[in-house]
Amino acid sequence: GAGVSQSPRYKVAKRGQDVALRCDPISGHVSLFWYQQALGQGPEFLTYFQNEAQLDKSGLPSDRFFAERPEGSVSTLKIQRTQQEDSAVYLCASSLAAELRNTIYFGEGSWLTVV
């Protein structure tokens, strides 16, 4: 695709509901990142994939958060039993390879509001 695509763009969930956020990286991009951005703050790292392998999940805030990328392309971030503090923009980013010279491209994010 032309850019990193995320869906849904906006999601309102009732507290306790499960949500799934999807990321379509740029075609052929090996590296994929998820970040969480609370209102008025900078993004914070959640997890990193290289192809289908989840190489770093140290930023996931609790065991209610789970991410997968089973075929090395599309990724899904799942949040179980959502709580109000989960309200944030969830940003997905991808890059062509793990090499640092490759630019990281961000999507427009999925805005999650938990009520």
Next chain:
Amino acid sequence: AQTVTQSQPEMSVQEAETVTLSCTYDTSENNYYLFWYKQPPSRQMILVIRQEAYKQQNATENRFSVNFQKAAKSFSLKISDSQLGDTAMYFCAFMKGASGSRLTFGEGTQLTVNP
């Protein structure tokens, strides 16, 4: 752990003038990269400029330039000939010099360019 600090929550500048955004960081790494990202209301993070720590020469991209002071751990962004389209949130970010490294962001500076 790395930290990135942006001490100016808000800045404003008149169109066509020059403005400088400040950023300091703390790390024990010797090999790393620094970035400035722009985030308009759409929330998509757009790369403005990047600097490799091993390069002494300051990076420039058209109207954007940085003042990288490695010993002082300072990385400021200068925007020349400011345009209305430069109005956005600006984030300073740090990344270790290893493949698959995460970005660590500052709190951001809201820049407003006034006509």
